[in-house]
Amino acid sequence: MAENIGAATPATPEGFRPKPPRAQSAPVCGEGCRVPAATPATCAGEPHVSQPVAYDGVLLLGFGGPEGQDDVIPFLRNVTAGRGIPDERLEEVAHHYRHFGGVSPINDHNRELKAALDAELAARGLDLPVHWGNRNWMPYVADALQDAVAAGRRRLLAIATSAYSSYSSCRQYREDLADAVEATGLGGQVEIDKVRQFFDHPGFITPFVDGLRTAVAELAQRGITDVAADVEVLFSTHSIPDSDADRSGPPERGFGAGGAYVAQHLAVAEQIMAQLGIGSTWQLVFQSRSGPPQVPWLEPDINDALEDLPARGRKAVLIVPLGFVSDHMEVLWDLDTEALETAERLGLVALRTATPGTHPAYVSGLVDLIEERLRGTPVDERPHLTDLGPWYDVCRPGCCENKRLGFQPALAGIAP
Incomplete structure (x- = not known):
């Protein structure tokens, strides 16, 4: 019944504002500067910055999500802006949100994360207020930037709520920053850097290790004790x-098929399994595919992977949402609803492990990344748990291109 709510032309939610338009150009760099709107320590474009920077605020960048039934279609219009998708087609994919009352949990999770970061920064004696803004829903990144400037904060360090390298999980957030600077008219008045992608930082990996360890203990309570023989671990991320x-990633790294995006996920999964030492087989799987069926996306889909497990003698599956920092809609629907229903139909015991959320190690790790830039920590002293890291403070030229859109203006990296 809930899935049909709003099938008629949706109302515009009170107070709704469309997201800012795409930037037409990057902010002008100073002489010798290769990185638009960067701090002096960063503008030369070196991969890692070992000079301390006195930031005075933090921008927390989120994806955004609807917070009521009337928000769903306007939100999806924002997500698909520029693709010419009619509302009737958007309504076909809106049922995930309508099933949950039109509310994505992602905004509340980011409010919780902001509060946790504020508390951790205060506990460390750092006067760095966190300003939160979204790509696709209010408050937008431009709102957060205006709030920071209104509070007298003009040298800002950004954190995107995504750990890996790809267009949508890194470069598009850098484009959001360029959009915000142009939309607010603050070019030349603000300096904005961004922390490195944190896929292999201990603060990000520890919550997944803890979650898997808890899930293994729960399986034992259900009578499944031969984990190596009976259990498959599926590390799931967004296709x-x-x-x-x-x-994804800098072209000069030569990652090949799947780019840095797949390489980083595989490296993190290997690290998690090594720390646990449970001996189970595992694989990287994908979820939440969208777009035209003729366009190839990363596979296997998690549901296809589940279908193969009974024939291989597996009795249980542990689903690890490796690509997600919190329990937003792709986790609630694609994993907790669709994937668990598939597992139940196949007679598999299935558990979905926790996302980092506001796990103390994750919050502490994000603040460690902030302090890393405040202090100018040398690259050889930066914590990382795979051979791929520590990742770059300044994104390299040509990194994470969107083939359809090409290179758009972006901050925190060298053009294009």
């Missing part, structure tokens, strides 16, 4: 077009 995956 993206093959072309986007192949272009």
